[in-house]
Amino acid sequence: MSTATARYAGNLRTEATHTASGTTILTDAPTDNHGRGEAFSPTDLVSAALGSCMMTIMGIVAERQGLDLTGVTYDVTKHMAAEPRRIRQIDVHFRLPATLSEKERTILENAARTCPVALSLNPEIEQDVQFFYEN
Structure with a gap:
């Protein structure tokens, strides 16, 4: 199917x-x-997929660790190259609870960086992934 x-x-x-x-x-x-910009563009979807995949994998790992990541947020920003037109860089910035221990942070950050979408993207696409720990 x-x-x-x-x-x-x-x-x-x-x-x-x-x-x-x-x-x-x-x-x-x-x-x-040449478009109207009234919905996600295909390259927007690729960028959003990276953030969503990272968050999903962090969620899976968090459940195994007994952590609740409900309410964690992230922003995704896509940067295009002109010639040839392609995605040049994707920024993903996560905001997570400051209460996470150093060990938990390391586990979650590693999980995010090794999600299937991150590993599938062309290595020429820079992935700027940052984690901010806030109250």
Whole structure:
């Protein structure tokens, strides 16, 4: 079975449907590349996937350690290169509880950096991953 099916909806927009759940994602070309920017662009999805994958893997590890990461937030910023047009860098900045011990921090940070998306991206894409511990 396929992971997703998709169709071109016209006007530089696609509609992808997750086969197992039926969830739909729209994409739109960004405003700096002939689009309307009314939905995630495909490169936005790649960047968001990196942050989501890192958070998911940290969540799996946290559950094993008896930690609750509910409410942890992160920001993802994509930087494009012009020639050829491609993702040059993805910044992922996590905000986690200051109450985590040094050992817990190390375990979670390593988990994030070794998520499947991080390991699958072209090594030419710089991944600037930072962790901020706040109350």
